[in-house]
Every structure is written in C-alpha cells, then in structure tokens.
Amino acid sequence: MINIKQAKTEITALLAHPLNLFEGVEGINARDVHRLLKVGRDYSTWIKARIKQAGFIENQDFVIVENLSSPVLLSKSDEELSSPVLASAKNKRSSMARPQKLIDYIITLDTAKHLCLMEKNEIGRAIRQHFIEAEKQLKQVVPKVYRNTLAKTQARLEAIDHNREMTDAIQAYYQRQGKALKPHHFSINHELVDSLVLGENVRQWKAKHGILGRVRDSFNVNQMTLLKLLLKTNASLINLDMPYQERKAQLQKLSQRYLSEQLAA
Template sequence: MGNKQTELEKKMTNITNLVPVTETQLNGKLQQTVSAKDLHNYLNVGNDFLTWIKGRIKEYGLINNDDFLIIDSSEFRNQSTNNEQQIKWTSERGGDRKSTDYILTIGTAKVLAMIENNEKGRAIRKYFIRCEQHFKEIEPVIQKKELKRLKARIEVADYSRPMCDALTIQRLSQNKETKLHHYTNEFNIINGIVLGMSAKDFRKAHNITGDIRNYLNEQQLNHLAYLEKSNITLIDMGWDYEKRKPELIKLSKSYMIRLLGDEASCP
C-alpha cells in the first residue's frame, strides 16, 4: 500500500513538472490555468497542436476569455503557482504560429483530459482535481490578497481626479486650454514608468478592453498611486511636462529600491 502511494506521488510530481498549474487573471478574477501546449504534449495527442486545440474549441463550444486565453507562449514560462505578478500575454496577432498558446482554465483542462479517454488523461485529471482542492484550501489567503488589491485600486483612483484638476489649474494660470491629450499624456508618463507601455498598448498586448487598472496587481497599483500623488506635488510646484518626466522616473526608481528593501527585510 505504501509503495503504491509512493508511486502515485512520483507520478503526480512528474505531471507537475510537465504540466504546471499557474494562476492567471481571467474575467476579473484569479483562476488556476494550464498551458494547452503543455497538456497537448503530455497527452501525446496524434494531431498537431493547433489542429487539436482548435478542433476541441469548436467541438465543445469553448469561449475565448472565458474558458481560455490566446497568448504568446514565450511569456507563459517559468510561472509558479505562488507567482504574485500577473502573467503577461499577447494577442494571437502579436506572435507567430509557433509561439501561440492557449491558456486553459483548470476546468477546461479537466474536460480536455477526460475526453482523451486514456490512462494519461485520467491521471492528469486526478492531478487537476488535487490542484483545485489545494486552491480551495488557500482561497482565504487569496481573498485577503484580492482585498489588498482592491484597496490599492481605490487609492489610485483617489489620486487620478486630483492630478487632472492640478494640471487644469496649472494650465489655466498660464492662460492655456487643457485638452484631452494633455490628461492622457500624464497617465501615459506614469503607465509607461510602471508598466513599460501606454494604456492603449497594454490593452492590445493583453487582449483586454476597459480600464487597465482593473487588471493590475497590488504592487503595480500602489506604484501608480505613489507616482500620481508625486505628480500632483510637482504640478503644484509649477513644473512642466518635460521637467516632471525625468523626476518621476527618478522617484520611481527610489520607490522600487525601498520596496525591494522592505521585502528583503521581511522574514
């Protein structure tokens, strides 16, 4: 009996290495997900990957951004189940056919494994069930993390309007009209520093719509809030766009150094 358990654990460990389960923001919530390419390779399906996955999507009516995401697979590597950063992905248009992957919810992955109706499919289905059970055990911790993220989301929203108001007042004092692109420039400075791209580019890269801040993690939101608060101060001091931009970059670097120092000092 003990030997059987040992063999089972070995099998589960092997599956874990071959088909890692990660956490991805999907439909506004953190979900367990699996690379369809990894699953396809493990199941040793006869068809090539794209023929297989597209056939399953059509046959079982799977829905994009609900049951799966289309990504650049080069971005979906070395992600542990404890990774607190959001997984980055790009739209199918953004990569070649070789790099395209489909990130499946664990529920979808279970279905695709089950319908193969072979030993490997049954084994990996049991593995996915174990992952779900573990996820439920740690769900209170995840919920706590999500509450912190929501708090950070509210905080950054509190600074967005005052930043726009400060810019309007500054430009009025200079007898200048404030147009939409002036506000957009402010957000693009800060988004560019924190995310490395504008909101428009972020939506395109992540195949999302709406306010990008609904998709950011707690650390990113706190970083944005800090820079928006700092930007308000710089605007009130009368600094123009060209002078504020390098100062915000410098403040951002100092912020990240302090953050990394705080994390390193935590037990």
C-alpha cells in the first residue's frame, strides 16, 4: 500500500535539495521523480511521453546523460542506440550485442515540479495540494502576495490539464490520419499558443528578454488564463480535424478578443 504522506515528504525533500550535476547547473534525476511518484508505466516510456506532452526543451528544461557517475551528454543517435529493441536489431548478426547504455534525463527544478503536477495518481494529487497549501500559508504574512501566487498556481495546474488535452488530441489526430507522429507536431502547437499569449513570436520574445527556460513560468495570471483558453480551444479544433492554418486563424481571433476585453476592463 502506498504511503502518500511519506512519498510527498520524500518528493518535497528531493525538490528542496537538488544536486549540482552538470556545468554548475542544479538538477534532479527524473528517475527519482518517477520512482517517488510510483508511476505505473516504465521509466523510459513515461519520461518521453511527458516531455512531448509538456513541450520540454532539451538543453533548457533537461539534458540527456549517459550516467550520473560521469555525466556525458549524448546525441539523439546515442539515445536511440540505448534502446534494447534497436540494439538487438542492429546486433542480431553479432555473437555479442553491444552493452546497453544507461540513459538518464537530468531535469531542472521547475521541470521536476511540473512533472509532479502532471501526474494524476494519488501522490500526484497530494503534491498538487501541497503546493496550494504552501502558498496559502502566505496569507498570514503577505495577503496580497498570497492572492496573486495562489491564483497563478491554480491557473498553472489547470493549464497543465488542458496542455495534456491538446497533446492527446494531436496524437489522436495523426492516428486518424494514418500519418507518423513527429516531435515538431507538438512543438509548433506549443509555440503557437505561447506566441498568441505574448503577442509576438515566442522565440523572438525569449531572445529579447534573455529567457532560456520555459516561457510559461513567467506568465502572469491573466496570461495563464488566456493560455488555458487557447489550449482548450485548440484541442477541440484538433478533435474536429481542422487543419493547422485554420486553427491558427481561429485562435488568433480568440486571443485578440480576450486581450481587447482585458484592456477594456
């Protein structure tokens, strides 16, 4: 039986004490997050799916290393060679297959928190509540900060749920179309909604403001509210098999209307 209280305590301790793992950057091994969350799926399947769903960016939100005793950055081809299926296929004519490499994803603190919030099991729900309760404690000290922080956290949690709806819709769309699903099918949709929230191309905005990590971490409450609306609407339009350019036009109209209403308020 899972001890929810103990698991929550271990996860919060993990987040509070990151390790200095690569190039002076503090990070957490995603294997530890997977283990403490008691995820049912195997680690490799889980972390790759979550990266796609959340739109995490390599070398910003995570890095891939061969092992933790001597971290060595791997290329995409190195990662593919680590797959036991591919390794077997490539070496089936050999008397001895190459030793399988151990792949680790080292993630930033924000990415680790995001992964905890994405998980829908009992421990994931407990972590969600932990973050909300931690921010409620601010009420006794700085009520204004409390209200703003709690509202942003709640909006972020809802945005995570809608982001999953959108990525699930993308996956189902390409299955219906009988087409191969590629990583850029997710990234272009993430960039579309983020750009509409910002009012300009998200890549240009990040370069202008020197942002290297996830741009959504810098969104205020109103921007998070717009993000939720765009994610939810985009998922619905994808489920209707609406082509990308048509969806983009509809989302632009929705974004402009929302922003106009905010200015008039």
